[in-house]
Amino acid sequence: MALVEHELMEDTSSRLSEAMPGDFLELLKPRVMSLVVFTAFVGMAVAPVTPHPLLAVIAVLAIAVGAGASGALNMWYDADIDAVMSRTAKRPVPSGRVTPREALAFGLVLSVMSVLTLALLANLLSAALLAFTIFFYAVIYTMWLKRSTPQNIVIGGAAGALPPVVGWAAVTNTVTIEPIVLFAIIFLWTPPHFWALALFKRGDYERAGVPMLPNVAGDANTRLQIFIYSLLVAVSGVLPTVLGFASLFYGAVSAALGICFVWYAWKVWQDAGRDEKLTAEKQLFGFSLLYLFAVFAVLLVDSFVLKIWG
Ligand code: HEM
Ligand SMILES: CC(C)=CCC/C(C)=C/CC/C(C)=C/COP(=O)(O)OP(=O)(O)O
Numbered sequence: 001m002a003l004v005e006h007e008l009m010e011d012t013s014s015r016l017s018e019a020m021p022g023d024f025l026e027l028l029k030p031r032v033m034s035l036v037v038f039t040a041f042v043g044m045a046v047a048p049v050t051p052h053p054l055l056a057v058i059a060v061l062a063i064a065v066g067a068g069a070s071g072a073l074n075m076w077y078d079a080d081i082d083a084v085m086s087r088t089a090k091r092p093v094p095s096g097r098v099t100p101r102e103a104l105a106f107g108l109v110l111s112v113m114s115v116l117t118l119a120l121l122a123n124l125l126s127a128a129l130l131a132f133t134i135f136f137y138a139v140i141y142t143m144w145l146k147r148s149t150p151q152n153i154v155i156g157g158a159a160g161a162l163p164p165v166v167g168w169a170a171v172t173n174t175v176t177i178e179p180i181v182l183f184a185i186i187f188l189w190t191p192p193h194f195w196a197l198a199l200f201k202r203g204d205y206e207r208a209g210v211p212m213l214p215n216v217a218g219d220a221n222t223r224l225q226i227f228i229y230s231l232l233v234a235v236s237g238v239l240p241t242v243l244g245f246a247s248l249f250y251g252a253v254s255a256a257l258g259i260c261f262v263w264y265a266w267k268v269w270q271d272a273g274r275d276e277k278l279t280a281e282k283q284l285f286g287f288s289l290l291y292l293f294a295v296f297a298v299l300l301v302d303s304f305v306l307k308i309w310g
Pocket of ligand 1: 031
């Protein structure tokens with residue numbers, strides 16, 4: 001009888017679910033991580049070396065797997081808050097398609113594999129940086145900052161900004177001023193990128209009890225901070241030219257994109273409370289994605305041209 005009771009009370013999370021491969025793919029946050037991996041690739045491609053093509057492919061794959069793994073660990077830990085937010089409720093863990101144990105094991109195994117791959121096939125510096133990035137996002141941001149401070153995104157943004165540094169280190173075994181500038185661009189870009197979304201997903205974060213800036217500091221304060229960060233984004237975007245590792249062409253394009261970024265942020269600041277559909281906020285979020293992709297894509301083409309003709 002006792003045995004039957006024990007079996008009935010057994011923790012069902014230890015059983016394997018009937019998850020499909022697509023559910024595990026979703027744990028990797030593929031859409032967000034595609035841009036993360038692109039920035040890592042650009043960090044690698046602008047480095048003043050010509051790595052063996054196989055090393056470059058393996059390093060990009062390792063960073064992609066590490067980024068995805070950190071997404072799986074984030075979804076494992078955040079299942080409780082994801083369950084109450086409309087944007088995230090259908091994710092594999094809160095919807096029960098993947099058990100928490102499976103998500104945790106998946107995230108841990110992929111993290112170890114990605115770091116070991118860089119350590120064995122690239123170098124220890126890039127492996128340590130990747131391990132630190134995964135740790136920073138999965139532990140420091142997800143388990144601590146996200147639930148405890150409205151500055152969560154500002155500090156946590158360091159994790160999202162590190163991939164180009166990892167990419168650069170994988171092929172050069174160094175960290176110099178160039179990848180630090182790429183880090184700065186993404187680091188300063190993260191608050192306007194995320195707070196624009198937080199303004200139109202405010203209800204979600206309120207329900208989940210997550211202290212995102214709009215819920216804690218209020219609407220007007222968030223809009224002003226978005227505007228200030230957007231000015232810093234525009235300035236950081238031209239630094240590669242100012243510091244001499246990108247051309248005037250890159251400088252002109254990134255300056256134009258930076259002015260557009262400031263313009264969208266200005267509209268968010270000025271439109272405060274006037275538009276119920278929050279169009280300006282949605283436009284700024286969309287433009288933030290285009291901005292980062294475009295700045296890194298132009299830098300990639302620029303460095304390619306400079307390497308050939310420079
Ligand atoms: C701590 C830093 C960051 C936070 C908190 C954050 C937050 C978010 C959130 C909540 C979304 C909406 C995702 C969804 O719809 O499920 C999003 C979308 C997105 N983010 Fe970020 N983000 C951060 C950094 C980054 C970085 C560094 C990149 C790329 C370099 C990035 C790229 C994207 C992309 C591409 C999307 C659109 C995804 C889609 O279309 O579904 N984010 N971000
Ligand atoms: C190489 C490597 C390890 C890269 C990691 C890069 C990184 C930290 C990306 C963060 C992007 C992201 C999805 C943030 C979401 O925040 P959230 O978790 O609060 O959003 P959610 O509500 O959508 O889960």
